[in-house]
Amino acid sequence: MPKVSSVIVPYASYLRVYEPLAAFPEPERGHWTRYARRTDRPSYQDELRRSLADLLPTPPVPVPVHESGDAFVLDVDGVVCVCPWRTRLRGWQALGDLAEELPAPVLDSVLPPLVRHQASQDYERWMAGNPDARPWIRTATWQVPLNWFVLVSDEERTYEKGSGEISPVLRYRTPMVEARRRVARGLRALRNAIDEGPLIDGLIDVGRWLEEFHPRSLVELDYGGLVHVLPAAELDGDHSAADVAEGIEALRGGDGLAAGEAYGRLVERWRAVRDRRSAN
Numbered sequence: 001m002p003k004v005s006s007v008i009v010p011y012a013s014y015l016r017v018y019e020p021l022a023a024f025p026e027p028e029r030g031h032w033t034r035y036a037r038r039t040d041r042p043s044y045q046d047e048l049r050r051s052l053a054d055l056l057p058t059p060p061v062p063v064p065v066h067e068s069g070d071a072f073v074l075d076v077d078g079v080v081c082v083c084p085w086r087t088r089l090r091g092w093q094a095l096g097d098l099a100e101e102l103p104a105p106v107l108d109s110v111l112p113p114l115v116r117h118q119a120s121q122d123y124e125r126w127m128a129g130n131p132d133a134r135p136w137i138r139t140a141t142w143q144v145p146l147n148w149f150v151l152v153s154d155e156e157r158t159y160e161k162g163s164g165e166i167s168p169v170l171r172y173r174t175p176m177v178e179a180r181r182r183v184a185r186g187l188r189a190l191r192n193a194i195d196e197g198p199l200i201d202g203l204i205d206v207g208r209w210l211e212e213f214h215p216r217s218l219v220e221l222d223y224g225g226l227v228h229v230l231p232a233a234e235l236d237g238d239h240s241a242a243d244v245a246e247g248i249e250a251l252r253g254g255d256g257l258a259a260g261e262a263y264g265r266l267v268e269r270w271r272a273v274r275d276r277r278s279a280n
Contacts, residue, residue, distance in 0.1 A: 011229070011277070012048060015138040015148050015206070016220040017176070018074050018081035023214035032082045036073045044072075044224060047087055055110065062111050062119045063091030076218055083136045083220075090135045092123040101141075134212050142277040143270055146244060147202035148221050150186040151179040151210075154242035161232055170223040170235050176210065179219040183207040186248050193251040193259070229276060240266060 021029055054061035068087040098107055152172035162168035183203060190200050247262035
């Protein structure tokens with residue numbers, strides 16, 4: 001395994017899907033079966049550090065040359081489920097979003113246009129032979145998109161403060177069937193209350209993504225590295241999934257005032273998180 005830095009990368013959160021081994025065709029199923037037995041599996045921080053290290057050479061390497069063979073692994077009631085990293089695919093897809101995230105001079109300095117153009121051509125050629133490819137992981141920086149919270153409930157929240165070398169954890173895990181049901185209910189409530197908007201668009205997009213996976217999968221919303229930049233008191237008091245559920249239920253009942261209050265709490269909480277991005 002390549003040696004990586006121990007520096008914590010604090011800005012990314014994740015939405016992951018873990019599929020049972022039965023969902024994978026051979027020979028991939030065999031690979032993940034063997035992989036799940038390993039005791040030295042890398043973490044999401046290892047993936048981030050490797051990706052950042054690839055940006056240091058001249059010219060930088062915007063996406064890995066080869067696809068990752070790593071995954072996250074869970075045992076769900078005796079059923080082994082895996083969430084493949086697919087770092088190369090996700091890197092290609094993330095390149096397409098950078099123009100909206102960074103000013104052009106900064107983007108050109110970090111990733112010159114020629115490098116981005118070559119990566120884009122590589123992606124187009126690869127997709128021509130893999131038209132149904134999709135990632136098992138979605139990543140957000142300096143935030144958790146509000147539409148992600150629709151998929152989970154406050155009762156599925158796990159918060160561990162951590163101590164010493166043990167990192168804090170804030171995550172939600174829910175069965176795929178529950179996540180899909182909540183998406184459908186949330187969309188009905190939102191469409192009955194408002195005509196359109198980014199929350200509806202985002203929920204439609206994530207709902208279509210979930211439909212690509214095995215119905216016995218598990219969905220995980222993980223605050224990831226954000227737990228290292230937010231104070232423990234803020235993490236302990238963060239019940240964003242409950243606020244989202246309260247807002248949707250208020251819309252279903254026609255209580256616009258209560259829905260607005262719940263939304264206001266969410267906006268204020270996550271504006272404070274995004275402000276840290278500007279400070280860094």
